[in-house]
Amino acid sequence: MPTFKLDDREIPFEKGETIIQAAHRQGIEIPHYCWHPGLSIAANCRMCLVEVEPPPGQRAMMLDILTWDAAKNDYVVDRKPKLQPACQLAASDGMVVRSESSHFVKNTRAHVQEFLLANHPVDCPICDQAGECKLQDYYLSQQHTPKRMLDEPVHKPKAVPFGDTIVYDAERCITCTRCIRVCDELAGDHMLDLRERGNRNEVVLAPGRKLEGDYTLMTEHVCPVGALTSRHFRFKARVWTLKETPSICTGCATGCNMWVDVDPREERAYRNRPRDNAAVNKYWMCDDGMMTYLRETERRVLEASARGDAGRTKLTVDQAIERAAAALKGVPKGWLAVLLSAQASSEDNFVMVEFARQLGAPLYLSAKAGWKGDKILRSEDQNPNRAGAVAVANNAKVGTMKDLLHAVSAGQVQAVVGLGTDSDAEGDALATLGRVSDVVLLASHDGPLAARSTVLLPAASWLEAPGSFMNVRGIAQPFAKALPPKGDAVPAWDLVARLGRAMELDLKYRKFKEVRAAMAVITPAANPEKSSTADATAPAVQPQTTA
């Protein structure tokens, strides 16, 4: 592999890679604003300028400049090398690049940073980017001098609505055009552009358009400063109070990797952010996926209940398990149906499959109905773990919800034990479930099935318990627990295991580790430790163009 030298360090690169890409893969960050590993190269921020030494035997290109000489109290003639943007300069074998080691580079970065901040309003207290803003980071690492411009800064439009999701503040904008490129290259829709020049330069909507589509929040995500803020997050929290947890998007079967940012003091999720994974979602997520954290708290099942003659009565979890076990014990073999869920984690489904196998019960799968997919990220299948639920069934036949309803109509089912609450069957068809005497459901959210359950057990949501999903391409990916379970909720696998033990079945699982270990042995395909390629520091790849 060819290499080049960056500050006395040999950096390997592949042909066609730029200096910043190769360095990024080695974990070296060359300061930059406009460059993004997932976008095309603009080279307009000039922050990544580096000094490239001339090939042996050639003179360096030098520029005549004036520098301030404090001793003489005057400017003196000086020379400096012509610097090159690292994001645009392709690496070549044996090249010698100086970044941190060159005082020309450091000096230039400080001046670039000073120029970028010349007209900045410095309204960090009211800016939601504060804490994760590159202007703040580079001010501290590259500039660290007081502002020298005494004139009033240029004032530009503030709080410009860019559609339903994004608000734009032109004063904070450094016009790096990342947002424009993300619209062009990810969404394939040229909704944004620049107008004016110099210090009046600003991002505007294309005439007659507003920022719309399924990837608008990515403009905010790539914005290195506080110019673009999302309506759902702005003014809600400060990023330094949030704690990030690696998670998987539950919006569809793509299984985009994401960070979920929670406030540990309020035990509340505040936002999702894409987590880089070259094999799955690269750097992106769709708007619906970004908003799944809000869905997590809606219509939660927080307490166990049982349906009686006088409506639902509240129970403790132990009471409900006892009641369910008592009802299910009386069901003769073969008359019990077990419902897996494409919304639940592989671990939950795995324990459910074990439960069914020991009772000799047939397996069915509940899932959400399909939705509109696209060719970028969104899968047609709205369920994050259909593949995983099938994989843990271990070649056993898994029927659909329709199959279950057929069996119920045919009078072959006396009781149902189910995971999840969603159904791809219509409301009228579900009424058939009324013929089943006992429907024990383990659900985290209220829904069509939960309403028809006789015993309802509160399960933890995907943010409240660890687990794994297998996406539509067969990649099993783990996710971590971000929040403590709300209310009486318990992880679903634990509920199944306790229900099994109450029915004197051999379900010994008491810790999540045990479930994961058993799953790795019995259904290795579903084991996320093996097949996952989830990696937060994924290597840089060529920008994806979908337009």
Add this chain to the structure above:
Amino acid sequence: MPGKTKVLKKPNRSLAEQAYLLEIAKGLGTTLKHFWQGTSQMVSGNTPDAVKDPWADGIATISYPDEKRPYAERWRGVHRLTHRDDGSPRCVACLCCSTACPAQCIYIKPAEYAEGDARHGYERYPELFVIDELRCIFCGFCVEACPCDAIRMDTGTHMTAYDVKSDFIYDKAKLMSMVSQHGTQKSENPRHEPGDPTHPGVDRLHGGH
């Protein structure tokens, strides 16, 4: 390695000191002298002015609520939230103070200004601003952290002793009602609002060229 041993010299006491009795008598003499001094000062009403001269000989304490020693100008008292010219809080709910607070006694719930307000979409304000004055350690970090000069501790008063714990939880209204020791509810640092005459500059429509 053995630890260093420091040998302490035995105090050199005479037999009279060892016997203790004489020393007790001396001690009693000292206390009696002070008793006599204090009593005669109190009876004659001739006590030194401890407010002005804390090191005077004799009775050195003051009758606190009746007499008070002046606080220093930069003494950290109970917090107040400063006002803008229109009476709204200067605070923009940036949460810097609650982040800096080592006692974690500040709770702020940020909110956006209502539709139609000039600051809508541009600034936020504290919907709730609560300081638990019992938890507060009066370190002044919140004042240091505040980028907007919105929270100050220049009230010159200290915590009142309330009967009920909940009275020590100061809410936004209470904090906004506090006045500095110079009688103002504002801050002397200037503040420029967009659209103010004090906020000049070129913009896209009113260019400088």
Add this chain to the structure above:
Amino acid sequence: MLLFWISAIVKIALIVGTLVNMAAILLWVERKQSAMMQNRIGPNRATIKIGSLEIRAAGLVHSIADGIKMIWKEDWEPVGVDKFLYRLAPIAALVPPLCLFAVIPFGPTLYPDHARDLYDASWAQDAMRAVPMQITNLNVGVLYIFAVAGAGVIGAALAGWASNNKFSLMGGLRAASQMVSYEVAMGLSLVGSMMVYQTVRLDEMVTWQTQHCWGIFTQPLAFVLFTTAAIAETKRVPFDVPEGESELVAGYFTEYAGLKFGMFASGELVEVCTSSALLVTIFLGGWQLPFVQLTGFEFHALGIDLSWHWAHFIVVIVGVLTFVLKCAGLIFMQLQIRWTLPRFRYDQIMKLGWRMLLPAALVNVLATGMVLLFLNGGAHS
């Protein structure tokens, strides 16, 4: 007989009432005295308001406020206490010092029939018409005092045991061992005095001192020993490790609140009064004022013959006042010691008790015996 009963009841009421109120007054004395010694103003803010009149009484109102507070405070009992013993302990702590006063003579015997007459020794023959200034004249006198003072330890020990608290238990243990230790020295220190006075009756001791000289001159070492032991018995500074707040919160009465705590606190102050009265009686001539005889002022020395006869009741009043003032002086000294000396360490207290006071008391007994033997010319007295 009627006179006997009426006078007995009046005397008991007077003494108990005085002693209990003395606790409140001593509380004030202690506060104000310490304030003066420490260049402070001291308590002065409690006020009784009558219209525009504000009574502060130089802080004396604080004692009243304290009394009211202690009475109205919640009578709180911790979980797991031995209820009976827990409630008994404060009573056991307060009653012995009150009882001690029963045998202390606080004035010359009053003969109400001859109030305005000049004293005559023949009056004493009609014992039924005499009112001795002493609640009861036991023939065991000093021994009764040791017995009752010894019972004082029970209150502290019970409180420490019954409180179900380790601090209390430690405090109770310390109190018990300290008081038992110092009782030995206290008892032995008085043996010399008994040998000199040839009696254990306190009124006869006063009489002896009236006729000869004050006990402090015949038994100076015993005076020091007894004072030390008496302060240790009251468990006050510098002997207050049983309630040493730096290590034991409040020692044996940690778990007591309200009036029960008040009984412990006032018990301590009553002990101060009682021990002062004992010291006055045994070593400082009791109610006797120099050169004042039962007939009035008499000075017959240095070639001067002065005689100033007083009516009998004036002599009695002068005697009682003398006793009260002597007590007040000693009380003041005891309180002053509290604000002067630092607290002893526990091992120092034990060492002082067993290795200093006890041998010194024994030596005192031996020396007294030898002197008496020498003075009596070797004859059996």
